[in-house]
Amino acid sequence: MQRLLVPRLISQRLASGLTRRTFARWYQDMMMESHLHLVTALLLTVAVMALVELVFDQSTPGFTRIGWLALLSGAVLIAVKALRNYFFFMMCAEQVANQAVCGRCGVYGRLRLVREMGQQCDVACKRCAFEWSIREPRDD
């Protein structure tokens, strides 16, 4: 079930990011996307608070309150999904970044893509050409 909810795209994103740009730019893009989800969650939280006030407003007709309640339910679901995506992208970026240190010379983030294989990317150090695999974070 978890795999259906979380598409395994991190290794694909890393591969295309390393092909087109640098690791640092890929990491920056992941942070940007992660924080966009956080901003979305925060804005929706404000909307949820306003909708809660509208739902419990005694002067609002019942039929209108049901409409606000439906909107409130949708806003809560989207906010939870956005918050979940924030943590997902943040944790994935951190886990991949922890694997971006060259095992031979110790340089961080100077990678080139060798090949992408499913949920891992084989990369090589741009300084010393040492090769290793960066594995996509797992759900469990």
Ligand SMILES: [Zn+2]
């Ligand atoms: Zn190296």
